[in-house]
Amino acid sequence: MNMLKGNSPDPMPVPSLMPVLSRGKHRTPRSGACFMEFASYLAGEAWSDHPACTHPLVASLARMVNDCTSDSSRARLVPLIPSVIGLKGDNPRVRLLIAVRAATAALPVSSSDHQRALAVGILNCERQLEGLDGELPEGLEARIRTAFDAAPETERWAREFISSMGAWSRTKFTDRTAETIIRVSVQGIAEACTPNPDDRLFELLSGVIEDATRVLAPVEAEPAPVAPPVDRRSDRARPVPAHARG
Incomplete structure (x- = not known):
């Protein structure tokens, strides 16, 4: 899986057990994969070029770029695939x-x-x-x-x-x-x-x-402020000083 790390634009070798990027839609990983089919494979979803793990418009652009890129250059898209997994939401x-x-x-x-x-x-x-x-x-x-x-x-x-x-x-x-x-x-x-x-x-x-x-990308919530410890002794009845007694 090291082939997926980093952001180098150079073509990278794909192990034989992984799908190979190619144009169009594919029935199984054995016949190849488009960009988003590869993403569904890595995300553990059912094999699909419309996986739930990615925003529909990001996925649409990725499919188009995959199909319009030449066969000799398509492999350089592979390092980008992990970055679209989990990239979803409804922000307009x-x-x-x-x-x-x-x-x-x-x-x-x-x-x-x-x-x-x-x-x-x-x-x-x-x-x-x-x-x-x-x-x-x-x-x-x-x-x-x-x-x-x-x-x-x-x-x-x-x-x-x-x-x-x-x-x-x-x-x-x-x-x-x-x-x-x-x-x-x-x-x-x-x-x-x-x-x-x-x-x-x-x-x-x-x-x-x-x-x-x-x-x-989800924004990490700031930790809630921690309240100072309560001195329970302050709740107990305190003796009245002698000078204050009537």
């Missing part, structure tokens, strides 16, 4: 952080067909997060700015589009909305004319896991 920030992470990673390299949808998604996530917290998480504003600087005309179009849609732009942001943004983002990165799509996909999955961990 998670879907927003995952979606905006994916969209900002994909916008600069995606085709124009994808860029407009991604830009609208980024602005929607930005508004939703500000509505929840009053401000954006640290570092997110700079990441959004960097993404838009790579496609200024697309940003201008997206802002005009949202403004023209009025009430539509204030509709509820759901898991389905996030799922659509994730799908367009991963596809955009995988199809991009860049020399390193596998690296970008790996960094996207790593970043999403970090974002989700910050929100979903």
